Amino acid sequence: MATKLKFAAAGNLSFFSTLRTRVDAYFTEQAISPHANRAMWVKTCFFLTGYFTLYLLILSNQFSALGMLGFCLLLGIFAACIGFNISHDALHGAFSSSPRINRILGNSFYLLGASPYVWKITHNIVHHTYTNIPGHDEDIDIAPGLVRLDPQQPHHLWHMYQHIYSFPLYMLASLSWVFRKDYIKFFKEQIGQHKNNNHPRAEYLNLFAGKALYYTAFLLLPYLLLDLTIWQVLAGFVAMHLAEGLVLGLVFQLAHVVEGTAFPLPDASGLMTESWAIHQLQTTANFAPRSRLAAFFCGGLNRQIEHHLFPKVCHIHYPALTKIVRETAGEFGLPYLENASFGTALYSHYCMLRRLGQKS
Template sequence: MNKLRFKNNPKSQFFATVRQRVDAHFDEGNTTRNANLQMWVKTAFFLTGFFLLYSLIISNQFGVWAMLCMAMLLGMFSAFVGFNVCHDAIHGSFSSNKFVNSVLSSIFNLLGASAYVWNITHNAVHHTFTNIPGHDEDIEIAPYLIRISPDEPVHKIQRYQHWYAFPLYSLASISWAFRKDYKKFYQAKVGNTVLKHSLTDTIKLYLSKAAYYFLFIVLPLLVLNVTWWQFIIGFLAMHFAQGFTMGLVFQLAHVVEGTDFPAPGEDGNIEEAWAVHQMRTTANFASDCRFAAFFLGGLNRQVEHHLFPKVCHIHYAKIGRIVKQTALEFNVPYIESPTFAAALKSHYRILKKFALQAG
């Protein structure tokens, strides 16, 4: 596989212009690109909710039905902590202090996923080769079962994918905890990116997984007054709630109508500048909804995030106006759905389109 390259063209000036304007926005306002007071309040809210729910469950002071409800809520808060805290920290955008980013990044391991593996697959690969088949493995939702781009193989079972895709998204976090991180870690390459891990990296992966298994499996079985099958139901309910929340949000950023899945030519080139490629493969939804902005950690504004991953998501609403105006000036796409429901319907239509092709 040839090394992939992005080609410059007249629209290449789009990114230089929008970056200059965004820089001027922060410089003129003398404001930080990292977390502000509002961001720290959000962080305190989600971390408090996460640790409080875990503590209440592990206290063994509640009945099984109450614990089941709290387990599902804990799963949702796990997703929200990932969206709002860990995602920014792993990108290095939460704080200008590397230690602060490192500490907040490590919380990702308590959600069942490896911060180290995510940094490779998401930050290094997905953000560079967004929606490019054979390179961006983030778009490989469930090979064989789900098809979302023309380059993926067709299987007869996919004729039903618009029905079973959404329940399948619920398995996202449990797959992370027990399968995905190990698989990605031991691959020779992620996409076309060669992987090399040190012994320290390997030890950290297994220690972080061991800590998660102890806190969320061993300790609950030791202290809770529940049967083994009741524990399994609660554990799965937590992960299904977490996975479903994560899966829906992730898919609405890149797999909706209007987004491209461009394949490189035989020479290994993508016929767009990198920033223009990001605009063609990324979408926003519910951009003006404060509820979405608060709970989804800026992931409803993926356009701004992909162009400026080193800017904390708390600033996306303000720089979004700059990005949208500049895109209009350069005739560059700015893909967005007005509401979460509209984006969800658009994603469903994508699934159904490819389902019909498999019929």
């Protein structure tokens, strides 16, 4: 069993209290809510409308097989963007002050073929608490044995080539999620520090019913309604998830597995040397923080530092918070990691994969 972890109670604790005071003051002075505004609702309508339009265009059976394949690729990208922009905020309770609205919009995660309940456990509880801590944060334990994302993982000969084969593997992330990951995580007795063996009965039904509806909508109905062979239907389904998986995989990896991010270990008693907030600064990086396109499509995940420190604030406000967080970190002599563009972050991740692929 993993060592019970605790974050340091002493140290630079005034950093986070100062930061929270300044962030709270920003919302008070601007007389705005930390939740969704009109621009956020416009984004929500855009991605949901695009998703269902593409799905209905495919089911209309009015296009060639090649045309429908193109729609499948776009549908995978829109699904990823719904996850980034809508599901993610709602499942953190950041989209609205209303738990009911958050619950309804959080269920948009089913549109990706994924379980919102399992995500809240693995992401909200485990990843956000134990970010980049080997043996505790399972987000850095993808494709166990194949991809080495932290220096504590065992090294194998094939890791020398992981900077080449990891990117195609990321494309399989969504397929794994739909058919494998949710089931494994749901029935795993413990995830990191979280005891995972006492699910509400309703969540068993939600898991299997949600999966069944997704398989029906994206496999059975296309087979029954379209003039396609079963192999063409499967090809479209796989193409959709390869596009979705690549987008999901790259965006998530560029936040925590790039040059400069740390993979800190606790001492023998399970104590981390820094407070939780400083730990987030050490293990998280932003990318393309000045890009409006990245902000629109990535749902604020290009500003992961702000997200990890304030997960209950809607991502539409992160551009304003960035200046506050960066300046406060500088005042306290703390790191603030960022890559200027998506390309530089991608190259940094490539370099990290290559370095971690070498035997220490």
